Amino acid sequence: MATVPATSEGALPPRRAQTFWGRLQAGEELARLIAVTAGGAIFIITALVFYELVSQSALSRHQFGWHFLVTSTWDPVAGNFGALPFIYGTIITSVLSLLIAIPLGVGAAVFLAEMAPIGISNSLTFLIELLAAVPSVIFGVLGVFVLIPILRSDVVPFLKAVFGDLPIFAGAFYGVSVFSAAIVLSLMIVPFIVSVSREVLLTVPSDQREGAMALGSTKWQTTWKVVMPFASKGIMGSVFLALARALGETMAVTMVIGNTPQIKASLLAPGYSIAAVIANEFAEATGDLYQSALIELGLVLFGVTFVLNGLARIMILTAGRKGAH
């Protein structure tokens, strides 16, 4: 590590330690400079990320302006590019996956934080955090080979039989669809919701629970009306984090969503997401405008996840403050 004086130097003489040049000569300042340089390198890398996205998408931004975000044609041959089908696909899969993952995740977190004995809670949390470590391409493989056949043979016929009149379940189901993508995504984001929510629930002071029980409330009432509102901000933060993850998820989504740039009301129709279109089409993009349009999509995705992550951090950081009245 860095530069350690070869001889055992001991403390610096007082005068020497006070000047920059003196410290530099002693080797002290160099260590600090090396560490600061590493921090500066991180800053430069992040600035480069932003700069690259903005500069490489300049061609497309100047051509289409703000219309890019609301146009739904995606025609590489004619050079007309619009982001709307991808924005729609990204939002609908993420929102739907949250609708599935939040009850599941918060329920599991409540069980692990409130109900389970500490040993069982710790081992189950360990296992759930392992789920977060599974690579997304593995989820994609399972989605393609296991989930989609199950959906096609059992789940969707049941849904169509019961809810077939609703427009969200209209149309033929080919397996690859927004619905399948949402289910795979929800399995991927549940561990984040569980682990952050469980930690937030564990930090709720026990005097809140004890106070509620002293007033005669049942376990359910205590959890639902006292503990959860106290932890609600932190749980919301975990939801935002999970949403940010879901928005940027590429591989599992592109394997099961169908890769069709269209906006349909039905959840059973194939769709496309921003990350999926970049992954599929960038390596084969002909022409500067095509590449620039895809990079502009990357910029949109970067911007959205940037805002969401910021909000999530703020929420989690201020989680404990509410309720301290």
Next chain:
Amino acid sequence: MLGITALCTLITVGVLFFILGDLVAHGIGSLNWAFFTRLPVPVGETGGGLANAIVGSGKVLLLATIFGIPIGFLGGVYLSEYGNPTISFVIRYVTDLLNGVPSIVIGLVVWGLVVHPMGHFSAFAGGVALGIMMIPISVRSTEEFLHAVPSSLREAASALGASKSKTIATVVVPAAARGIISGTMLDLARVAGETAPLLFTAFGNQFWSSGWNQPIATLPVMIYTYALGPYDDWHRQAWAAGFVLLAGVLVVNIIARLTMARGIHIPR
């Protein structure tokens, strides 16, 4: 209520076991010696393997570690040991920002910065992309473990006359070494499974790649390509590769977490 919440937990944990079980069932039968030693063969022929992808993943991960861990480690040292209110705030902020960037966007950026000027895909570009992804986690875990070293150790070293850099190098970092190493292992396991940044940086290769300047096959990208292909042999290999990848990632994760759980090791 116990029932509902227990059911939620059971579903979540059950998914993990289901994934493991399915991969074991499909994957283990497809593993054979050829998988680890042969190159991919033309479609229609059998007996091919993914040896180049396994080696390729190793090479790209090695590059990523060389690129990402020193920056992450030194950044963490700065945040924990030195640190100036404004500079620390800025570094923490950009680290969090970099952590939140979707992996496909990192792939795009590295394409623009490395592949486009070089004119071709390369293992080097793949290593840079994965290295950038390793930095934020490395910074955060290094900082956390260095923070956890009790300040009495630093004060004792100072009292004995050691300068600050010497204290850090010989006292603080070794005390936190176990945690930092397990944090690095977790980091590595995480980027080992990343596919998206490699799609247009390392790209892929059907043959062996020599050196660092050629496109290179990596395991996650091959899983992606084979799983979506129309050939049964490719599907079989995708399962096998998925099993190998998941087994590697989970084993590293379990070892790292168990090591980390033992906390700071202060030699007596």
